[in-house]
Amino acid sequence: MSKTKVGTDTTPNGLSQQGQVARAVTPPRVSARRRRPGVIALSLALIAAGGAGVAVLLLQVGHRTEVVTVVRDVQVGQVLTEADLGTASVALDPAVKAVRSGALDQVLGKRAAVELKPGSLLSSSQVTKDVLVKPGEQVVPIGLKPEQVPATALVPGQKVLLVHVPAPGASESDAASDAAKRTVDGRVVKASGAAPGSGIVVVDVATSATDGPTTAAWVAASTLRLVLAAADGR
Structure with a gap:
């Protein structure tokens, strides 16, 4: 009685070709990620807010x-x-x-x-509305060295006090003779910028017609100092 041998094709690893095909077509398991509604809502809100901000900016830039x-x-x-x-x-x-x-x-x-x-x-x-140089007034230009210029900006209309100081080396008798008139009220008409190199600032000050010549003499003798007056002029 003859025996028939049923042959099975095998691979070198001892697996049948049918086993290899079955393993090859088996789909991998994929875990689906859960979508969170809260994250989606927050993203949409941020997008909407950004669009609104851009719109407001464009409106502001366009407003003239x-x-x-x-x-x-x-x-x-x-x-x-x-x-x-x-x-x-x-x-x-x-x-x-x-x-x-x-x-x-x-x-x-x-x-x-x-x-x-x-x-x-x-x-x-x-x-x-004010007239910077009124009738009966005179304008005296005063040159101030950098150390004599107030830190507060001099603006037109600002009230100042012009103070006469003794000249360097003046005797006590000379200083006493000038004691009768030591200050003059004034008002700034215009102040220039500092001159390049020297830093001198020229200030046009309006004074009464009677005080104008006296103030000019003080300026010529370099015996004048400018002091800012209080806001109410006192």
Whole structure:
């Protein structure tokens, strides 16, 4: 009786080809990640907030204001006319206190309290109703060395006190002869910038007509000092 041998193809590892095919097509197990609704909601909220911020920024940049500008040089004390001023539409920072174009008529006819330059924006602090040099007054230019210039900026209209000091090397009799008139009231009309090299600042001071010559003599003798007066003039 003959025996029939059933052969099975095997690999060198001893596995059948059917086993290899079965193992090859077995799909891997994939664990699905759970989506968290809270994270999705937060992401959407951040996106919406960012879009709103960009929109607000664009609106602010696009917002422009009509303001009054200076179109030509204006000296201190000069009366402002329509030829001196113009208007412009600018993106204005809230910290800038510029005169709005609707208030142009309110500054016309006033005087420049400071020197105005073309292309600058006009602010209310740069104009005044007061006459800087009144009838019966004289203007005396006073040169101040760097150590004599007050740390507080000198502005037009500021009240000052002009003090006479004895000249270096003066005798007691000479100092006593000057004791009758030692101070003069004055008011700043204009102050220049520091001169290059020397640092000297020239201040135009308005005094009474009777005190003008005396003040000029003090300046010539280098015996004058400028003192800032209190806000109420005392």
